Amino acid sequence: MAQFEPVQTRKSLLTGDEAVAHAVRQSSVDLVAAYPITPQTIIVERIADFAASGAFTGQFVPVESEHSAMSACIGGALAGARAFTATASQGLALMHEMLYAASGLRLPISMAIANRALNSPLNIHNDHTDVMGSIDSGWIQLFVENAEEAYDRVIQSFRIAEAVNLPVAINLDGFTLTHSTEPVEMLSDEVVRGFVGRPPKRDSLMDEAPKSFGLMSLPDSYQFFKDDQSRATTGSSVTISQVEGEYAKLSGREHGPLKIFRPGSKVMMVMLGSYAGTARTTARRMKNDGEQVGVISLGWLRPFPEKQFLDALEGVETLMIMDRSVSYGAPAGPLASDVMSLLYRYGIKRKVIAVTYGLGGRGFLEEDAMRLFRYAGKSGSSFESFFFYGGE
Amino acid sequence: MEENSKLSQFQPVKSIFEINREERMAPGHRACAGCGPMIAVRQILQSLDVKPVVISATGCVEVTTSTYPDSAWLVPWAHVAFENSAAVASGVEAAMHALKVRGELKEERPVIALAGDGGTFDIGLQALSGALERGHRMLYVCYDNEAYMNTGIQRSSATPFGAWTTTSPVGKEWPGKAEIKKDIMGIVVAHGTPYAATASISHWKDLMTKVRKAVSQNGPTFLHVYAPCNRGWRFEPKDTVEVAKRAVETRFFPLYEVENGRYRITVPVAKPRPLEDFLSLQGRFSHLLKPENLEVLKELKSIVEERWSKINAAASVQVQT
Ligand SMILES: Cc1ncc(C[n+]2csc(CCOP(=O)(O)OP(=O)(O)O)c2C)c(N)n1
Ligand code: SF4
Ligand SMILES: [Mg+2]
Numbered sequence: 005m006a007q008f009e010p011v012q013t014r015k016s017l018l019t020g021d022e023a024v025a026h027a028v029r030q031s032s033v034d035l036v037a038a039y040p041i042t043p044q045t046i047i048v049e050r051i052a053d054f055a056a057s058g059a060f061t062g063q064f065v066p067v068e069s070e071h072s073a074m075s076a077c078i079g080g081a082l083a084g085a086r087a088f089t090a091t092a093s094q095g096l097a098l099m100h101e102m103l104y105a106a107s108g109l110r111l112p113i114s115m116a117i118a119n120r121a122l123n124s125p126l127n128i129h130n131d132h133t134d135v136m137g138s139i140d141s142g143w144i145q146l147f148v149e150n151a152e153e154a155y156d157r158v159i160q161s162f163r164i165a166e167a168v169n170l171p172v173a174i175n176l177d178g179f180t181l182t183h184s185t186e187p188v189e190m191l192s193d194e195v196v197r198g199f200v201g202r203p204p205k206r207d208s209l210m211d212e213a214p215k216s217f218g219l220m221s222l223p224d225s226y227q228f229f230k231d232d233q234s235r236a237t238t239g240s241s242v243t244i245s246q247v248e249g250e251y252a253k254l255s256g257r258e259h260g261p262l263k264i265f266r267p268g269s270k271v272m273m274v275m276l277g278s279y280a281g282t283a284r285t286t287a288r289r290m291k292n293d294g295e296q297v298g299v300i301s302l303g304w305l306r307p308f309p310e311k312q313f314l315d316a317l318e319g320v321e322t323l324m325i326m327d328r329s330v331s332y333g334a335p336a337g338p339l340a341s342d343v344m345s346l347l348y349r350y351g352i353k354r355k356v357i358a359v360t361y362g363l364g365g366r367g368f369l370e371e372d373a374m375r376l377f378r379y380a381g382k383s384g385s386s387f388e389s390f391f392f393y394g395g396e
Numbered sequence: 397m398e399e400n401s402k403l404s405q406f407q408p409v410k411s412i413f414e415i416n417r418e419e420r421m422a423p424g425h426r427a428c429a430g431c432g433p434m435i436a437v438r439q440i441l442q443s444l445d446v447k448p449v450v451i452s453a454t455g456c457v458e459v460t461t462s463t464y465p466d467s468a469w470l471v472p473w474a475h476v477a478f479e480n481s482a483a484v485a486s487g488v489e490a491a492m493h494a495l496k497v498r499g500e501l502k503e504e505r506p507v508i509a510l511a512g513d514g515g516t517f518d519i520g521l522q523a524l525s526g527a528l529e530r531g532h533r534m535l536y537v538c539y540d541n542e543a544y545m546n547t548g549i550q551r552s553s554a555t556p557f558g559a560w561t562t563t564s565p566v567g568k569e570w571p572g573k574a575e576i577k578k579d580i581m582g583i584v585v586a587h588g589t590p591y592a593a594t595a596s597i598s599h600w601k602d603l604m605t606k607v608r609k610a611v612s613q614n615g616p617t618f619l620h621v622y623a624p625c626n627r628g629w630r631f632e633p634k635d636t637v638e639v640a641k642r643a644v645e646t647r648f649f650p651l652y653e654v655e656n657g658r659y660r661i662t663v664p665v666a667k668p669r670p671l672e673d674f675l676s677l678q679g680r681f682s683h684l685l686k687p688e689n690l691e692v693l694k695e696l697k698s699i700v701e702e703r704w705s706k707i708n709a710a711a712s713v714q715v716q717t
Contacts, residue, residue, distance in 0.1 A: 034494035037487060061497070063490040068526030072483035075476060075523065079451065079487025082474050084501075085494055087487070105476050202500070209449045209472040209488060210501055216467035217474035225464050 018188045020151040020181035024090065024116045024174070025050030026188075027158035029060050030196035034085035037065040037076035041095040042128045043178040044118035048090060062086075070095035074102035074113075081111040082217055084208035086162060088113070092178060093120035096134045100141070103171075107142025107233065109218060112165030112203065113172075115143075116158060119277065119328075120178040121364040129365020130178040132276060132328040136338045142233055144172040144240055145306040147276045149263075151176075151186040156257055159191075162200045163247045168240040169206070170233075175305075177278040179365070191255055199254060241307045261309030262302050266291070268319035269298030271380040274343060275326045276302050279368045283326075286373035297377040308342055314350060322355040324380045328362040336389055358389035367395020406612035409443060409604040416442045418470075425468035427460040430633025432623035432640060433539040434460075435597045437510070440537060440621075443604035444611060446506060447471045448535075451485045453511035453520060454478035456546045456625070457539065472505070479519035482527035482536055485509035489532045506611045507534040513554035514544045517578050528587040528616045535610045535617045538580065541625035549628040553578040556648075558689075558696045560680045561628070571692040572683065576699055584618045585654050592618040593653035593662070598641035602651055602662050609653075622649045630679020642674040647704040652711065659710040666715055668704075671697055 018026065024047045028036065036055075038048045054060035062085075067073045070091050077087035091099065096117060106113050117135050121127040139145060144164065148154045154176045161172040176182060191199075207215055221229060241261070252258040265284045273283045280301035287297045300316050302309070317323075327337025334341060340358035347354060357380055362368050372394030409415060420441035427434045433456055441448070452458040452475045461468040462475060476484045485507050495501035509527075511520055516538035524536060543561045544550040551561040557576045560566050564573035584592045591613045595603035603621065610617035624639040626632065631639055643649040644663055648671065651663035675681040675693075684693045708714050 034498070035487060035491050037490070061494075063494045065486060065490045065530065067483065067486070068522060068529070072480060072486070072523050072526055075480035075483035076487030076490065078476050079474075079484035079489075080491035080494075081487075082484075083449075083488045083491035083495070085487075085491035087491070101477060102480070109476070202498075209474060210492070210495070210505070211472070214447060214470055214472045216462060216469050216472075218476055219462040219464040219467060220459055220475075221464045 014190045014192070016188050016190060017185050018151055019046060019183055019185050020154045020176045021046035021118065021183070022050055023151040023155035023188045024158050024176070025054065026190055027155045028088050029054045030193050031159055031162050031200045032086065032197055032202060033088045034062045035065065035077065035080035035087040036062060036089065037067050037073045037080070037087070038089045039067055039070045039073045039091070039095060041070070041092050043120060043182040044090045044092045044095070044116065046182065047116060047118070070099040071102060074099040074106060077113045078102065078106050078109065078111060081113050082109070082209050084203065084206065084210050086203050088115065090116040090118065092118040093122055093134045096138060097122060100138055103138050103141035103143060106171045108229070110169040110233070110236070111171060112162070112169060114158065114161040114165055115171065115173045116154070117173050117175045118178045118182045119175050127364040130180055131363045131365070133330070135173070135175050136329040139306065139338060142170070142237065143306065144170055144237065144244070144304070145175060146172065146304055147175045147302060148181070149278050149280055149301060151181060151184070152188045152257070153259060154181060155188055155190065156251065156255065156259060159196055159200060160247050160251050164240070164244050166203050167243045167247070168236055170236060170240060175277065180278045195254060199251065238307050241309065244304065259303055261304045261312045262300055262316065264298065264300055264316045266296070266298030267316060269296045270321045271297045271324060271377055272300050272316070272320045272322070273297070273324045273326060273373070273377065274300045274302070274339065276305065276328070276339060279326070279362065282368055282370055283373045286370045286377065289370070290374065290377060295377070295381065297381070308346065310346060313346065314352070317352060317354065320354060322357065322380045322383070324357045324359060324376060326359050326361060330360055330363070340389070355383070356387050357383060359392050360390070361392040361394055366393065369395055404612050404614065406608040409601045409608065415604060416445055418442070420447070420470045421461070422468040422470055425461045426463065427456065428627055428633065430626050430636040431456070432597055432625055432636050433457050433512070433541055435636065436539045436621045436623045439597060439600050439603050440508070440607050441471060443607040444506065448506040448508045448611070449488055451476070451481045451488065451507070451509045453481040453515035454546070455512035455515055456541070457510065457512070459546055478515055480523045481509040481511045481515060482520060482523040485534045485536070486527045486530065486532045489534055509534055509536045511538055512545070513538060513540040513542060514552045517554045517580050518552050525587065528584065528589050528618070531615050533615055535607070535619060537619045537621060539621050539623040541623050541628060543625070543628050545625050545628045554580070556696070557699055558681065558684050558692050560683065566683045571689060581620055581654070585657070589618055590615045591653070591655050594620045594622070594649065594651050596622040596640045596644050596649060596651060598637050598644060599651060599663055606653060628680070631677050635677055639674070639677050642669065642677065645669045646671045646674040646700070648674050648700055650704055650707050652707055658712055659707065660713070661708065661711045661715055664715040666717055671700060
């Protein structure tokens with residue numbers, strides 16, 4: 005990094021949820037409307053604590069459902085406020101309709117998703133089924149690997165959202181991150197406040213001249229709106245990188261579209277979220293035994309970091325793509341499908357092994373990663389997919 | 397919650413000269429001729445001097461006034477979805493407080509959530525209940541045309557007993573709608589809401605006074621507005637106001653208010669007209685006037701009588717009959 009000016013920081017032991025709550029407290033948020041659901045609850049409870057003690061200076065609206073949580077955030081954003089919510093699983097599913105409303109209205113709203121499985125059967129543990137169900141709802145989707153990254157990404161999300169007029173979701177693995185205590189180096193309140201600033205002026209319900217929002221659009225205009233929205237989402241990568249760069253200068257912490265571990269390895273495991281750390285540790289150990297395996301961990305899923313991903317394919321023979329959710333009846337899981345369509349689009353051939361794993365909290369240990377890496381090194385077919393049962 | 401002093405006083409509307417003459421609903425929108433809900437909207441908006449923020453639920457009023465790139469709304473307005481106008485309005489209200497505290501907003505505007513009977517009695521009931529309980533300062537207006545009109549006259553829980561709709565058709569086995577209208581006012585009042593009232597487009601002074609009174613309260617308020625729909629109720633567009641008037645005069649739709657739990661009948665109907673005067677104007681009730689449905693008609697009459705008696709009994713001053 006070019007210039008690292010250390011700023012006032014505070015090392016704390018925080019869970020992922022607490023780290024998110026602190027980021028919200030520091031980011032001059034005007035409105036938090038939220039509804040509790042495991043494993044997101046601590047976020048809401050801490051923000052309520054901060055509101056009770058005066059440390060959070062926005063409005064805390066304890067709504068009666070996630071649908072209303074997102075609705076209230078939409079109302080707040082329409083009035084020009086900075087709005088935040090957090091949810092998971094059933095809650096994200098319940099607010100599904102409003103996710104499209106938020107993005108279609110081009111509103112800058114931030115949301116933490118404490119990723120969790122979906123009913124039925126009921127399961128409160130981690131996987132990515134919740135977010136994958138709304139991956140095409142027009143939100144920028146960021147994924148984090150640890151509590152500190154969750155903190156950083158929440159702070160960044162306000163700047164990103166307000167610059168590109170799109171809502172941003174920060175995905176953190178339920179329990180693995182939300183409930184694990186880790187060292188987090190917080191920036192000072194002043195530094196964060198300075199970094200996020202206040203929302204730039206935009207058209208709002210508070211404007212002197214009356215404005216209408218959310219009109220009905222007929223077939224002559226609808227597709228133009230969606231075209232605009234699609235371009236804005238793809239184009240947001242430039243802004244996200246800028247914000248990441250500015251933040252890195254401030255904090256010394258760089259988070260990009262993806263993290264590549266051992267670039268050019270013959271086998272690359274492609275991952276989302278906290279299990280990437282396990283895969284990296286394993287790859288490091290295997291290197292000592294002379295095996296060439298690496299890890300690509302995606303920080304962004306929407307927009308998909310196409311260029312950076314393609315650059316990471318140099319020298320790679322096999323992509324083992326790890327999905328923690330199922331696309332029932334589809335050719336592959338959602339992450340694998342994304343990667344394969346990218347490969348096809350650029351005429352690139354790689355062996356693909358699409359692995360479904362970690363559903364409903366099923367673990368992923370170093371032994372698991374090692375077994376998979378070894379299998380990938382030996383497998384001969386150009387495509388295969390299977391469910392992998394780890395954590396035992 | 398902070399008081400906005402300008403809003404906390406109200407003047408009853410005594411004559412047409414006391415209303416805001418500034419038109420807030422532009423001409424050229426696509427509502428049917430003689431649309432009751434649109435009359436309600438004009439009356440509501442012109443009872444106030446300040447421009448409120450209106451959050452519309454999906455429904456006839458919304459779709460007919462907001463086809464891109466045109467909007468008929470001359471006040472700040474937003475539509476998000478069908479079932480959540482109370483929740484969106486909650487967010488607007490909370491945001492205004494936050495922005496005011498930060499010194500970024502000079503004055504808060506009144507917030508009006510506007511939804512049909514479907515968006516209120518049925519799919520939006522939870523969001524309404526949440527907003528009432530949390531105590532947001534907003535006026536929630538339900539314009540009641542007694543069915544889902546926008547989607548083609550399907551029954552709602554506000555549709556009266558015996559009425560024909562496309563999902564409560566009249567046949568050998570069905571007398572029209574078999575269930576009675578939900579008591580939405582009772583539900584709202586049970587929340588301890590400081591001010592709730594019924595109103596009808598036919599009694600505009602009463603309606604406009606109630607809007608002013610509601611907006612002056614420092615908390616959530618509710619207005620249940622009777623707004624006939626000529627397409628759905630099957631009557632001549634010229635009769636919209638007459639139908640609304642007869643609903644009041646037959647005691648089919650009593651006009652009253654509940655202020656901090658105290659009931660007051662604002663338009664006393666000492667000598668009600670026969671219910672047939674109301675029913676006979678409308679195609680949706682035509683089957684009730686046939687001899688074979690006499691029992692159904694009798695039941696409807698007793699429902700109407702019971703509803704009136706309950707409200708009259710609760711009122712601090714009873715209407716003597
Ligand atoms: C979640 C959802 N379900 C169904 C619909 C379809 N829908 C749109 S408007 C409407 C009926 C509205 O009825 P009401 O609230 O009484 O308003 P009106 O059209 O009578 O003015 C329905 C069912 C929708 N928009 N959203
Ligand atoms: S269908 Fe009824 S409520 Fe809808 S615009 Fe026409 S008259 Fe108004
Ligand atoms: Mg209706």
